[in-house]
Amino acid sequence: MCLKNISAILLLTVASYHIQAQSFIQAYQNRANMVSQSNVTTNLQEFGNLGIKTTGSTANTNTLNWLKNKYTSFGYSASQIVEDPFTFGSTSSKNLVITKSGTVYPNTYVIICGHFDTINGPGVNDNGSGTSTILEAARILKDIPTEYSIKFIHFSGEEQGLHGSTHFANNIAYSNGVRQMNIRLVFNLDQVGGRIGNINNTIKCESDQSGLSSNNAASLAMTQQLATCTTLYSSLLTNMSNAYSSDYVPFEQKGEIITGFYENTASNVEHTNLDTFANVDPNYVYNVGKAAVGALQHFAVATQTLGVAENKNDIDEFVKIYPNPAKDVLNIKISDKNKDFQFELIDMLGHVLLKEENKTQISVSQFPKGIYFGTFKINDKNISKKIIIE
Numbered sequence: 001m002c003l004k005n006i007s008a009i010l011l012l013t014v015a016s017y018h019i020q021a022q023s024f025i026q027a028y029q030n031r032a033n034m035v036s037q038s039n040v041t042t043n044l045q046e047f048g049n050l051g052i053k054t055t056g057s058t059a060n061t062n063t064l065n066w067l068k069n070k071y072t073s074f075g076y077s078a079s080q081i082v083e084d085p086f087t088f089g090s091t092s093s094k095n096l097v098i099t100k101s102g103t104v105y106p107n108t109y110v111i112i113c114g115h116f117d118t119i120n121g122p123g124v125n126d127n128g129s130g131t132s133t134i135l136e137a138a139r140i141l142k143d144i145p146t147e148y149s150i151k152f153i154h155f156s157g158e159e160q161g162l163h164g165s166t167h168f169a170n171n172i173a174y175s176n177g178v179r180q181m182n183i184r185l186v187f188n189l190d191q192v193g194g195r196i197g198n199i200n201n202t203i204k205c206e207s208d209q210s211g212l213s214s215n216n217a218a219s220l221a222m223t224q225q226l227a228t229c230t231t232l233y234s235s236l237l238t239n240m241s242n243a244y245s246s247d248y249v250p251f252e253q254k255g256e257i258i259t260g261f262y263e264n265t266a267s268n269v270e271h272t273n274l275d276t277f278a279n280v281d282p283n284y285v286y287n288v289g290k291a292a293v294g295a296l297q298h299f300a301v302a303t304q305t306l307g308v309a310e311n312k313n314d315i316d317e318f319v320k321i322y323p324n325p326a327k328d329v330l331n332i333k334i335s336d337k338n339k340d341f342q343f344e345l346i347d348m349l350g351h352v353l354l355k356e357e358n359k360t361q362i363s364v365s366q367f368p369k370g371i372y373f374g375t376f377k378i379n380d381k382n383i384s385k386k387i388i389i390e
Helices: 027-032 037-049 058-074 124-141 163-173 216-233 284-301 310-320
Strands: 079-088 093-102 106-113 146-153 180-190 201-209 237-242 258-261 319-323 331-336 342-346 352-358 361-363 370-378 381-389
Touching: 027 284, 037 058, 037 124, 037 284, 058 079, 058 093, 058 124, 058 146, 079 163, 079 258, 079 342, 093 124, 093 163, 106 124, 106 163, 106 284, 106 352, 124 146, 124 180, 124 258, 124 284, 146 163, 146 284, 180 284, 180 319, 201 216, 216 237, 216 331, 319 370, 319 381
Parallel strands: 106 146, 106 180, 180 258, 201 237
Antiparallel strands: 079 093, 093 146, 201 258, 319 331, 331 361, 342 352, 342 370, 370 381
């Protein structure tokens, strides 16, 4: 991220603005819980190992290819993964744009973005943290129906002056000043890794209060929604703040609505060779990931119905439930008998009907016939399975 004046804090209140009512949605929580600490840590480590990713460098190109391989492994098709080349001066680079089509408004887009170029160091916080968060959101939501289309965008050229995002805003989203894309929101993630050893329990939620005035109120309202989603679907506290010089700015200058995440306690290692995996807080990135997945579902209006296969691999590996369908009793078998676990039975409206800890036999005879979801919490894993009661 370009250097910010981090002392500026948003002083406006949201009391005079209409804020869309929000309530907890269990399906959103279950998907937010699918953020994997193991995946986050691996992504941060791999990002760091790719070196200093100066725009136009071999390491920058290698990182672009690393990202493409990630999306391919998630199951995104070649037609969904598009390179967006641009130049500034004598430097050439590429953005990476992945598109997931919406079911109701396929031509209206929620953009979630962050830059992958770095300067003077491997940039694990600035911005491997944002990059890792976007990857987890794309992995989890790949097959989840959303009313609005989502574009997962990884920008290059940010550190030299927002060149990649400026190119996209000026030439893809707009052409000769004419809007080509209907953008609902631009949600930017930049430097969300914190520094290990700091108190990393709060995230800054950024809104537009400078530049064009016409989009300020809408940005503030969306950012309040972002803050609400953060507290609904993660353990993080929130701090309202101004937007700064990052990849949402070229969109704001076009009149689009923007919001974003940024670490609350400054790590002070950005743009240096100290911006390494050893100095980032992977657990903070994990919690930011949960908040981002919850918020992205809200902004893109994800389905509130859980699919049977949403967490199939984890279920097969860790948990077995039988018989299913069940009449009187559910039997639970955990692969590691020494692990503590919590089980919740949830109805189709998201109501938690019962909670049990470490019980391997649970009576369900008191519940009406129908479809339910069993959710397990095992260490840092949250696993859901469809259950039928006959």
